[in-house]
Amino acid sequence: MENRRVLPTWALIMVVFSFVILPSLPAGAYTILTPPTGKKLLVRARRGAASLVIRAADNGERRSLQVGRVTGRQGTIEPLVPAGSWQKDGSYYVHYELSLKKGINTFVIKPGDKKVIVRYRSQPTMPPFGSSDSGLYLFHRNEVVPAACSGCHDRKLSADSGLEMKELEKNSNFSPVCFSCHRRLVNGNKWLHGPSANLDCLACHRRGEGNKKLAVPTGRVPNICYRCHVNERKWKSKAYIHGPIRIGDCTVCHDPHGASYKFELWADPKTGLCVACHTDKRQSVEKTPGFHRHGIVVGSGCGACHDPHASDYPFQLYKPINKLCAGCHLRLQGVTSGHPVGGHPLSGKPDPRHKGRELSCASCHNPHGSNYQYLLIGSPLGGNVCTKCHH
Numbered sequence: 001m002e003n004r005r006v007l008p009t010w011a012l013i014m015v016v017f018s019f020v021i022l023p024s025l026p027a028g029a030y031t032i033l034t035p036p037t038g039k040k041l042l043v044r045a046r047r048g049a050a051s052l053v054i055r056a057a058d059n060g061e062r063r064s065l066q067v068g069r070v071t072g073r074q075g076t077i078e079p080l081v082p083a084g085s086w087q088k089d090g091s092y093y094v095h096y097e098l099s100l101k102k103g104i105n106t107f108v109i110k111p112g113d114k115k116v117i118v119r120y121r122s123q124p125t126m127p128p129f130g131s132s133d134s135g136l137y138l139f140h141r142n143e144v145v146p147a148a149c150s151g152c153h154d155r156k157l158s159a160d161s162g163l164e165m166k167e168l169e170k171n172s173n174f175s176p177v178c179f180s181c182h183r184r185l186v187n188g189n190k191w192l193h194g195p196s197a198n199l200d201c202l203a204c205h206r207r208g209e210g211n212k213k214l215a216v217p218t219g220r221v222p223n224i225c226y227r228c229h230v231n232e233r234k235w236k237s238k239a240y241i242h243g244p245i246r247i248g249d250c251t252v253c254h255d256p257h258g259a260s261y262k263f264e265l266w267a268d269p270k271t272g273l274c275v276a277c278h279t280d281k282r283q284s285v286e287k288t289p290g291f292h293r294h295g296i297v298v299g300s301g302c303g304a305c306h307d308p309h310a311s312d313y314p315f316q317l318y319k320p321i322n323k324l325c326a327g328c329h330l331r332l333q334g335v336t337s338g339h340p341v342g343g344h345p346l347s348g349k350p351d352p353r354h355k356g357r358e359l360s361c362a363s364c365h366n367p368h369g370s371n372y373q374y375l376l377i378g379s380p381l382g383g384n385v386c387t388k389c390h391h
């Protein structure tokens with residue numbers, strides 16, 4: 001079907017005809033194609049955005065349309081500007097992008113005062129996509145491309161998409177259809193994941209059988225990821241596997257589409273990523289008065305010592321603790337006793353403070369920082385370190 005921005009003659013005749021013969025249309029005869037109105041919708045997503053598409057029967061109706069966000073106690077209405085308006089078979093398809101804030105968002109459509117009410121729960125850490133939530137709004141619950149959207153959202157790309165069509169066409173999964181609605185998911189990200197950049201959306205998203213529901217992979221997608229990242233399967237056989245990897249949650253850190261940080265991470269691994277979950281380590285990366293941070297955490301982040309995925313050593317460390325520390329603190333390399341006082345063992349004895357563990361550098365120093373000088377477990381003055389173990 002052809003899309004026209006210009007009114008064809010027959011449509012004009014129809015407009016004049018209906019004007020003369022039929023009673024004028026009641027206010028608000030437009031159709032809200034998506035999202036559903038009248039009930040509260042729940043949106044759980046990384047990005048706080050939803051699309052509102054309205055079909056206006058004619059140009060007059062298009063012009064009289066007003067969409068606004070209801071704000072404040074007084075219910076002030078902030079008008080919204082359409083993202084675009086396109087014509088097909090004489091009707092106008094007016095597109096709006098609704099930006100969602102955490103909590104309840106109310107939008108009103110005039111004439112007719114119809115309401116779109118959305119409760120938005122932002123999910124910056126991308127936990128599993130729980131489609132079992134009651135009231136969760138899923139656009140593709142029944143169809144991939146509803147009839148109301150087809151004819152325009154088909155195998156085509158706009159010229160300004162910046163993508164080389166011929167190159168992409170070679171790919172059997174190439175999905176420009178998805179891109180025509182979801183371009184913001186891909187464009188505008190600094191780091192793009194290979195298959196998403198190639199619009200290979202169906203490498204991960206599947207059309208279901210029967211009801212054609214578009215399967216949304218849950219957050220636990222190791223099988224999807226390992227299908228291409230075969231070398232990473234070795235993580236599963238390591239002795240120490242990071243919690244999220246153990247349960248197959250790759251997307252709590254990586255956005256499978258694209259993100260602001262290298263490796264498609266949604267936060268900076270030097271500062272925000274790890275402490276988003278390990279909140280008790282926040283002051284290790286954020287400057288706090290009176291707290292001594294470990295120079296290396298400031299400079300290189302948690303990844304200086306821990307593998308984010310898996311390793312052969314406890315706490316997913318790259319090496320056993322003393323080797324790890326002495327790898328940078330060269331003065332203590334190979335030293336097994338004599339620090340901090342003559343003859344003091346550094347390994348091979350049970351650590352009185354940590355049941356089941358051996359004495360190590362981390363017995364007296366906190367690698368994540370401390371309130372005391374030299375990252376010690378107590379003040380070095382007055383023997384407060386020594387009394388933690390010796391009475």
Ligand code: HEC
Pocket residue numbers: 034049050051052137138139140141144145146149153175177178179180181182201202205214215216
């Ligand atoms: C006609 C436009 C359109 C097309 C084509 C389209 N989508 Fe969507 N999709 C939407 C809208 C609208 C939403 C709801 C979120 C929003 O409002 O932005 C959505 C939501 C989703 C979601 C979240 C779960 C859900 O069902 O709401 C996934 C996953 C998704 N789309 C993937 C895809 C993939 C993959 C394709 C290609 C096979 C595709 N979409 C094609 C419009 C479209």
Ligand code: HEC
Pocket residue numbers: 003033034051053083084086087088093095146148149150151152153157158161180181182183184
């Ligand atoms: C009359 C044709 C037409 C119809 C029908 C239509 N659209 Fe669109 N839509 C477009 C065009 C054209 C664009 C802009 C594409 C571009 O810029 O590459 C667009 C863009 C979009 C976008 C992306 C907006 C953005 O800026 O990122 C979404 C989402 C979307 N449409 C959803 C829908 C949904 C959902 C339906 C059905 C309820 C629908 N559209 C029906 C023509 C149409």
Ligand code: HEC
Pocket residue numbers: 044045046047126127128129175178179182185186193195196197199200201202203204205216217218219221224251255256257
């Ligand atoms: C490498 C696998 C993979 C590819 C490729 C992929 N997706 Fe996704 N997508 C996912 C997973 C997994 C989720 C579930 C949410 C999550 O855990 O991040 C998801 C969620 C979504 C959502 C919901 C977004 C939200 O904010 O929660 C949309 C929309 C979507 N995908 C569209 C697309 C489109 C369009 C493409 C192609 C340009 C695409 N996806 C390519 C794996 C993928």
Ligand code: HEC
Pocket residue numbers: 193194195203204221224225226227228229250251254256263264
């Ligand atoms: C269809 C195959 C495919 C699937 C499925 C897939 N990836 Fe990828 N992934 C790639 C390709 C191709 C690259 C790009 C490699 C490159 O450019 O160096 C890539 C790159 C990456 C990178 C960046 C690596 C680097 O060295 O830059 C990360 C991180 C990543 N993928 C994570 C994931 C996660 C997490 C999943 C599951 C949600 C996943 N991938 C699923 C094919 C895939």
Ligand code: HEC
Pocket residue numbers: 222225226229232242244245248249250251252253254263265269303308309
């Ligand atoms: C706790 C957060 C986190 C989780 C969960 C996570 N990753 Fe990563 N991933 C990272 C970080 C951080 C890096 C960057 C490592 C670096 O700087 O060397 C990375 C890098 C990567 C890379 C590229 C470099 C490399 O080491 O191979 C791939 C591929 C990758 N991850 C795949 C995955 C897959 C597949 C999963 C799920 C099984 C996963 N990741 C789960 C944080 C995570």
Ligand code: HEC
Pocket residue numbers: 125242243244252253269273274275276277278302303306307308314315316
């Ligand atoms: C999405 C949440 C999440 C993020 C992000 C995250 N972790 Fe974890 N981490 C966990 C969970 C869950 C566990 C497992 C806790 C358990 O088993 O009791 C864990 C455990 C750990 C452990 C302790 C293992 C042990 O044996 O006690 C270390 C070390 C660790 N994470 C380091 C990191 C580092 C480094 C990063 C950043 C690259 C990071 N985590 C990011 C959720 C997260």
Ligand code: HEC
Pocket residue numbers: 274275278281284285294296297301302303304305306315317321362366367368
């Ligand atoms: C200088 C190396 C080093 C750096 C950098 C580092 N850690 Fe650790 N981490 C360790 C060592 C050694 C242990 C085990 C000894 C202990 O109990 O402190 C550990 C243990 C942990 C544990 C499990 C025990 C606990 O204290 O909860 C978590 C979780 C953890 N680290 C998270 C992080 C996070 C998050 C960061 C970044 C803010 C980070 N680590 C940076 C060396 C490091």
Ligand code: HEC
Pocket residue numbers: 294295296304305321324325326327328329361362365366367373374375
């Ligand atoms: C990747 C390199 C690296 C690793 C591994 C490392 N450190 Fe550090 N450490 C540093 C840097 C860099 C500084 C900051 C030096 C400075 O400020 O002069 C530092 C500072 C310290 C200080 C404070 C020194 C002072 O004079 O105030 C102590 C104590 C310390 N580290 C102990 C440890 C322990 C214990 C471990 C093992 C759990 C460890 N470090 C692992 C690089 C590292």
Ligand code: HEC
Pocket residue numbers: 322325326329332339340344345346359360361362363364365374376380385
């Ligand atoms: C039994 C407790 C204890 C153990 C175990 C220990 N330290 Fe220390 N460390 C101290 C004390 C106390 C100081 C305070 C300075 C002093 O009195 O010499 C110190 C100071 C330091 C300093 C800063 C001053 C300097 O000498 O450069 C570094 C770096 C350091 N230790 C690294 C390590 C490393 C690496 C290990 C493991 C190989 C380790 N420590 C094991 C108690 C300990």
Ligand code: HEC
Pocket residue numbers: 340341342343344345349350351352353359363364385386387388389390
């Ligand atoms: C984390 C616990 C811990 C802390 C803190 C600690 N020690 Fe020890 N210390 C030990 C252990 C364990 C031994 C070995 C006991 C054994 O041999 O059974 C030991 C042994 C010693 C010995 C005997 C060494 C030898 O030659 O046999 C002396 C002396 C000593 N500590 C002094 C100190 C002093 C001084 C401090 C404070 C700067 C200190 N310790 C802090 C755990 C600790």
